[in-house]
Amino acid sequence: MDYTNVEDTFFEAFNGKYVRALITAPNMKILKKAAYDSTATPSAVIGRVEGGVEGFLEKNQTPDGRYGAIVQYWLDGDNVNKFAFELSYRLRQDILVKPFTRVFDYPDKDSNEAIGMMDIVGHCGDGYEWIVEEYDRTMINVPIAVPDFQIEEKLTLNNGIMGANFWYLCSSEEAVLKAGEKALDAIMSVEGATTPFDVCSAASKPETNYPEIGPTTNHVYCPSLKERLGSDSKVPEGVNYIPEIVINATDENSMKEAVKAGIEAVLEFDDVISVSAGNYDGKLGDKIYNLHDMLK
DSSP, X not given: OOOTTBOSOEEEEEEEEEEEEEEEESSHHHHHHHHHHHTOOOOGGGTSOEEEEEEEEOGGGSTTSSEEEEEEEEEXXXXXXXXXXXXXXXXXXXXXXXXXXEEEEOOSSOOSEEEESTTTTGGGGTTOOEEEEETTEEEXXXXXXXXXXXXXXXXXXXXXXXXXXXXXXXXXXXXXXHHHHHHHHHHHTSTTEXXXXXXXXXXXXXXXSOXXXXXXXXXXXXXXXXXXXXXXXXXXXXXXXXXXXXXXXXXXXXXXXXXXXXXXXXXXXXXXXXXXXXXXXXXXXXXXXXXXXHTO
C-alpha cells in the first residue's frame, strides 16, 4: 500500500488499567444494547470510566451458551476505588437493567489485581443476593423483577495502553462517514483493540479558556475557523473535515495492529487527503509512537 499521504508525525499514548468483561444475552438485540450502552460515554479524560466494544462471540464461544459481547472499561490513573465506583454505574444502570443479561470476567492475561463485585453490584439485591457456582464460575445472583441478574464475583484488572490515535483529513462528508466506518470495522477485527469514541468529531487540547468544563476544541484544526484564524490555522488546503479515531488496546502489539488496520482502511478513499495524528509536543502521554512505525 502507498503510505505517501501519511504524515511523519507521532501520537502520545498512556499506560492504563482496564477490565475486560463478557456480557451475554439471549439475543443480539438485547446484547448490543447492553454492550453499547455500557461503553457509550468515553470520559476517562474527565476522570470517569471509558469503555469500548471489542467484538462479539457466537453461542458456542461463551460460558453459558448464549450470544456474547467482549467489552473493555478503562481507568486513566491509579485510583482503583474511584474506578470501581464509576464502573458500577455502567454495570448496574446499563447491563443489569437489560432482561436476562449476565456478566463474566474475560481476562486476556494473568493479573494479581481484581475488583470485587459484591459491594458495588451484588448489593443491588438489597441483602437478598447469593453466591452460586455455575458455568464453572463463582457468580453473584442478584434477585430482580425479571429473574435474575448474574455477574462473576470478581473482575480482573489488567494493564494496557490507551489514547493511541490517528486523524484522517477529508475533503468530503462522505469520506468522513464511509472511511470511518471501514476503519472501525478493520479495528474491530483486531483482538484486544477498542475505539471508545468511534469516529470522533471533536479534537481537543490540554489548555483551555474554560477549565471548569474540561478539554475544549483544538481551534487551530477547526476547518470552520480557518478564515478567522488566518495564518494561525493549521488546516491544510482542500481539507474540510478532520475526524479522529482513538484506540485503547490490551497490549502494544494489538494497538499497533489496530492503528495500521485503521489507517490502511481510510487510505482507500480518494477524498481522504492525508493521515496525521493528535499530539501535544510529547508533553502529555507516557509513550510516544511515530505513525510510520505503525505501518511497518
